[in-house]
């Protein structure tokens with residue numbers, strides 16, 4: 001079993017493995033996991049409001065910290081995991097609305 005030291009967004013560290021994460025999540029009643037009892041597409045939504053709803057639902061999840069650690073370890077490419085939004089393997093504060101130009105793009 002591989003153990004990795006993670007540095008969370010708050011600067012704390014944790015030793016986790018994917019096996020540990022799966023074992024712990026497997027011991028929890030699925031009905032307590034918000035992403036199992038709600039529409040799972042909410043965790044991969046395009047709408048910034050839906051993404052914020054998913055993040056809020058994660059906060060009540062009994063495996064939230066482990067889920068976040070696992071997502072950081074796997075460098076999840078997309079979606080809400082452990083109450084945080086991931087994009088290309090890193091946590092980003094919020095989803096940008098569709099069609100909004102980036103700050104560094106030149107005005108047309």
Ligand code: SF4
Pocket residue numbers: 033034035036043057058061062063064065067068080081082083
């Ligand atoms: S913390 Fe993870 S397992 Fe819990 S609801 Fe959020 S995405 Fe699902």
